[in-house]
Structures are given as C-alpha cells and as structure tokens.
Amino acid sequence: MSTYRIGIDVGGTHTDAVVLDEAYNVIAEVKATTTEDVSSGIYDALKKVVAKSGLPAEEFRYAMLGTTHCTNAIVERKRLNKVAAIRIGAPATTAIKPLVGVPDDLRAILGKHLYIVGGGNEFDGREIAPLDEEGIRQIAEELKGQVDSVAITSVFSPVSTDHELRTAKIIKEVMGEETVLSLSSEIGSVGLLERENATILNAAIVDVARSTADGFVKALEKEGIHADVFFGQNDGTLMSVEYTVKYPILTIACGPTNSLRGAAYLTDKPDALVVDVGGTTTDVGVLVGSFPRQSSLAVEIGGVRTNFRMPDIASIGLGGGTVITIKEDGSYQIGPESVGYRLIEKGLVFGGDTLTTTDIAVAAGKAKLGNPELVNHLHPNTVDKIYAKMVEMAEDTIDKMKTSSTPVPVILVGGGSILFPDQLKGASEVIKPENSGVANAIGSAISQVSGQIEKIFNADELGREKTLELARNMAFQQAIEAGADPDQLTLIDLEEVPLSYLPGNATKIRAKAAGGLLSERENIQS
Structure with missing residues (x-):
C-alpha cells in the first residue's frame, strides 16, 4: 500500500498544499487564497491538490496541517473559551493579580474568573505554604457551568509540579473528568507571570483547536480520505490531534518554521538563514541542524507577554503584495499596507490600479510576471531606488539574525521570493530551490x-x-x-x-x- 501524504500550510496571503510520495517527491502543488474564516481556504487547497495529484483517495495515509487558526483567535479576540485562571501562590504573590499587563479588551474576555489560592513552592522546591485544597474545592463548585476551560499555575511549578497536579485532580473530581485543564508546568518555563499568561492563552484556544481539527478531518473524509492527521507545531515538528487540542498554543508561529524545515529539506542545508517571502511579510529565521533556532526572549502574542518556546523569527512588512506609494516630490514609501492575496487583481502588471513591490521587481527586470508594458511609465531611476531599498530591507534583517559577520548560505523560499536577486550582502550564496514557492507546505508534510x-x-x-x-x-x-x-x-x-x-x-x-x-x-x- 502506498503512503502518500498531504501537507497544507496557511499563510497570511496564500494557503499552500502539496502531495508527496514515500520518497518525499512532490507529486502535486497548489496555491489557494487564504480566506477570512481560514477553514474554507484550507478545504479549497485540499480539494485542488488531491484533484491535481490524480491519486485515488485510499492512497493517502497522512495529512499534515500548519494553521493560523489559534493565532488569529487571540489576535482578533474571537471564538475564545470561557476561562478560569487559578494561581497557586498565596500569600507570596497576591500583590500582582493574574493578567496584569494584558490588553484591556482581552482581559475583559479572559479575566472574569481569576483566583489566587494558598500554596506554591520556593525556588528550591520547598513549599511556600500548604496547598489550600478546601479553597480549590469551593472554587471548582463555583465554576460548575460557568467555564469550559481552567488554567492552573503554581509558583515555581517547573521545579515541583505537585501542587498543580493535585489541584487538577480536585477540579476533575468536582467539575467532571471532561473538564479541560491547562497546567503551566507543561507549557511555559521559569517566570511566573509570563508562564501564567501562556497557560491562560492555551486554555482560551482549546475549542478553536478542536473545531479546526474536527473540520480538517471532516474535509478529508468528504474527499474519501481516511488519513492519520497531524498538526504543525512551532519548533518545526508535528503533533497528533489529541496533543494539539491539549496544547494548542504550540501551533502559534508554525508557519515560518514549516518554511524553515521545507527549506532545509529542499536544499540539504542543515545550517543556513532562510528568507521566506510571502504576500504580506518577509520572515527571516535560522536553521541549526535542520531545525529552527529557538528564541530565548519572552514573546508577545496579541499584546500578551509569554515565555513558552517560540522560534527566533524576524518579520518585516515586505511581501509580494506590499503597496508602494510614490509622492509628488519623488520620495516614496514601502508598505506597511499590502494587497495580499488580491495581488493578481490589484497589481499594475496584472491590469490593476495599485503599485506593489512585484510591479517594481518586474519594472527593474528582476522578475518575469504579468505584462511588463503596464509598468513602462515608471521612471527607471525611481524604480532602481525603490528596488535597492527593498533589497536593503531584506539584507538588514539578514544581518540582524546572524551571530557573526561571516557570510552564511541564504535560502529564498515563498511565493514572493522572485522579488530578490541572486546575490545578497552577508550571504555566501543565495539558493532558490525548486518548489520553493510551497516550501512551507513541504515542511509541514516531511516533519x-x-x-x-x-x-x-x-x-x-x-x-x-x-x-x-x-x-x-x-x-x-x-x-x-x-x-x-x-x-x-x-x-x-x-x-x-x-x-x-x-x-x-x-x-x-x-x-x-x-x-x-x-x-x-x-x-x-x-
């Protein structure tokens, strides 16, 4: 029996899909438009790539999805669970309440059931105070029917998990085994407030992850495909559906990491810089031993400071659909607006009315796309100046991500990679691999x-x-x-x-x- 696999990755502009055979050769690839609800764009890409492959449904064994559903839910403040947050840390931590520093609009949604109870540990594992089991029982009784997800955070739980595990047991006894729990010791690292924030966010997006997983499985079944389903996580690897629903926060930023993994596979370069150029942004990441370098800093998601593991990615507002504004005095501005997936109808070379970075690349003779005659009216000096600035923006970002001045291999991937030349400052070589436009979907499939x-x-x-x-x-x-x-x-x-x-x-x-x-x-x- 063959084991073909489908890899899908959702970007800000396009949803890319590939079909790979057992040897990871690309059998079919498609780009579909990312839709506002995300899901219909995924189904569209899935349908198209399966049809293009010409393979019968029973030949597909695996389906991998890298999605922005969970990120979007946090950023847009939509479809979030009703959450309760219990911090085990009285009397030591009562001065600073949970969700301090979180934007007001998000705190209004997530901050309706916040509790601090006695317990927690010192940095050496000693108890600060005994766990207030009676208090936890009362809270659990109070929360029955009020919330569908509970975040539990104990002081120094990365040292001792005892209080979190005992609290979880009590809550399930009172509220029922089906209660969804997120434990901070399983999600974040040392640093109470950031770890607590990450745990609360994780608890808030459980339903989004579950409905995304269910929707993806149903979409596959609609095509007659009964595959093992996996989701991309943000370290460039995969996780099962059950694991995804338990730790949905790990799907955040999986898109750029899929591109990094895909770039490593397509070029056989385990250590390199990867420049992933989409329709809206350019993401620059670092490959170390074929996996993305992890960030050592606290990361903000939707305005919330967290400290769970995240890839070290630098993003700039420069993509294939980035809007260029030329002013009357000859000066110009690159972005930050983008026409995104509407590039084909809006870009000048496609007969549209908006000047984009793609038009500049065509006018400068760096890309062959659309109708070049539609950008002949642009002044060559202006075109050269803007193009040089676009390249400089990418080179500056590459420079920031490097750890030394030594030139390193740079891999260009993504649909917008045609914007950049074959030589970049700071690069020992610039590689544009075959199938680079769908490196993200390939990365999702091979992980x-x-x-x-x-x-x-x-x-x-x-x-x-x-x-x-x-x-x-x-x-x-x-x-x-x-x-x-x-x-x-x-x-x-x-x-x-x-x-x-x-x-x-x-x-x-x-x-x-x-x-x-x-x-x-x-x-x-x-």
Whole structure:
C-alpha cells in the first residue's frame, strides 16, 4: 500500500498544499487564497491538490496541517473559551493579580474568573505554604457551568509540579473528568507571570483547536480520505490531534518554521538563514541542524507577554503584495499596507490600479510576471531606488539574525521570493530551490514528531549524569505522547544552564527529542 501524504500550510496571503510520495517527491502543488474564516481556504487547497495529484483517495495515509487558526483567535479576540485562571501562590504573590499587563479588551474576555489560592513552592522546591485544597474545592463548585476551560499555575511549578497536579485532580473530581485543564508546568518555563499568561492563552484556544481539527478531518473524509492527521507545531515538528487540542498554543508561529524545515529539506542545508517571502511579510529565521533556532526572549502574542518556546523569527512588512506609494516630490514609501492575496487583481502588471513591490521587481527586470508594458511609465531611476531599498530591507534583517559577520548560505523560499536577486550582502550564496514557492507546505508534510521539556533539576539528588538522563527520558516521553515512534527517537537538543543563585546545584535543563511517525512504521510492516 502506498503512503502518500498531504501537507497544507496557511499563510497570511496564500494557503499552500502539496502531495508527496514515500520518497518525499512532490507529486502535486497548489496555491489557494487564504480566506477570512481560514477553514474554507484550507478545504479549497485540499480539494485542488488531491484533484491535481490524480491519486485515488485510499492512497493517502497522512495529512499534515500548519494553521493560523489559534493565532488569529487571540489576535482578533474571537471564538475564545470561557476561562478560569487559578494561581497557586498565596500569600507570596497576591500583590500582582493574574493578567496584569494584558490588553484591556482581552482581559475583559479572559479575566472574569481569576483566583489566587494558598500554596506554591520556593525556588528550591520547598513549599511556600500548604496547598489550600478546601479553597480549590469551593472554587471548582463555583465554576460548575460557568467555564469550559481552567488554567492552573503554581509558583515555581517547573521545579515541583505537585501542587498543580493535585489541584487538577480536585477540579476533575468536582467539575467532571471532561473538564479541560491547562497546567503551566507543561507549557511555559521559569517566570511566573509570563508562564501564567501562556497557560491562560492555551486554555482560551482549546475549542478553536478542536473545531479546526474536527473540520480538517471532516474535509478529508468528504474527499474519501481516511488519513492519520497531524498538526504543525512551532519548533518545526508535528503533533497528533489529541496533543494539539491539549496544547494548542504550540501551533502559534508554525508557519515560518514549516518554511524553515521545507527549506532545509529542499536544499540539504542543515545550517543556513532562510528568507521566506510571502504576500504580506518577509520572515527571516535560522536553521541549526535542520531545525529552527529557538528564541530565548519572552514573546508577545496579541499584546500578551509569554515565555513558552517560540522560534527566533524576524518579520518585516515586505511581501509580494506590499503597496508602494510614490509622492509628488519623488520620495516614496514601502508598505506597511499590502494587497495580499488580491495581488493578481490589484497589481499594475496584472491590469490593476495599485503599485506593489512585484510591479517594481518586474519594472527593474528582476522578475518575469504579468505584462511588463503596464509598468513602462515608471521612471527607471525611481524604480532602481525603490528596488535597492527593498533589497536593503531584506539584507538588514539578514544581518540582524546572524551571530557573526561571516557570510552564511541564504535560502529564498515563498511565493514572493522572485522579488530578490541572486546575490545578497552577508550571504555566501543565495539558493532558490525548486518548489520553493510551497516550501512551507513541504515542511509541514516531511516533519517528524517531537517532545520538549524545560525544567529546573536539583543535580545533587541524582548526580549530573543521571539528571541529564532523566531529562532526556522526559523529552522522549513527551515525543511519544505527541505521536512519535518510540524506537526511532533521537535527542536533537540538550541544554543545561547551572543556576548559581539557587541552592542544591540547581540546573535548568532543556531537552528535545524527535522521531518518525509511529503509524509510518506500522504501515511499512504491513
């Protein structure tokens, strides 16, 4: 039996879809317009790519989706769950309430049920106070029928998870086993407020993730496809539907990481800079060992400061549909507006009425697209100046993402990559691979499944070697839960940071493991 796979990735302008065979060769690729509701654009791309492949429905074994549903829900403040947030940290943390610093409009939606109860741990694992189990029971009784998702955050839970796990048990006893819980120790890293914010956001988008997953499965079934479904997460790997619904926040920023993974695969360059040019933005990321470099800074999502793992991506408002304004005095402005997916009707070279970066690239003779005669009226000097500025914007961003002045390989991907020349400052070489326009969908389709933990350990208890082994095994377990084959797991990242200000030889360890799909091996055996 063949194992063809479908990879779909949703961008701001286009929804790209590919069909790959067992050897990861591209059989079919399409670009569909990203729609306002996102879902109908996905279904359109799915239908088109399946038809284009000419394959019967039973030949498809896997379907991978990288989607912006969860990001959009937070940014647009729409379709969010009714959430309660319980912080275990009284009396130590009562001075600062949950959701401090969160934009008012979002706090009005998420801040209706906020609680601080007794408990939590010191940085060395000692209890600040005993867990207020009676208080938690009362809260759970109060919340019955009021909320559909609960976020639980305990002080220093990356050191000790006991209070969070006990709270979760009590809430399920009172509110029912089906209650959706998000635990901060499973989502964020050290830093109470940012970790709490990430956990509350995760709890708020569970229903969006579930309806997206259900919708995708139904769309596949409508085409007669009964495939194993996986979702892209933001470290460039995949997770099962169950895992996605539990940790939907991990889908945020999976688009740029899919492009990075696709670029690594298409060029066989595990260490490079990737410039992903879409219709609206250009995203620049760094490949390290074929995976995206992770950001070490707190990240804002929809105005909320969080600290869960995110890719290190620099975005600029420059894409194929970016609007160019030329003023009467000869000066010009690039963006920030974009015609996005309406480029084909709005761009001058396509007979439209809006000057875009694509028109400039055509007028400068750098891209062959549309009707070049429609941009002949643009003054060559102005065109050259604007084009040079566009290239400079990309080069500056590349420079910011590099860690040294040494030139590095730069891979250009995305539908808008025709904007840029074959040479860029700071690049040892500029590579435009075949199928680069759908690198994001390819990245979604070829990815492995991963698991990651970031936790503070007391190295004195077990010794360094056994502590590292424990961290590794925890990462392996996370990967298995996400859908990885236990026999194919490898450790792809292990980082230890000694925390000199904590007693007991405390060390923060981040471990990440990845492996092939479990169902892939089962298929080979059958």
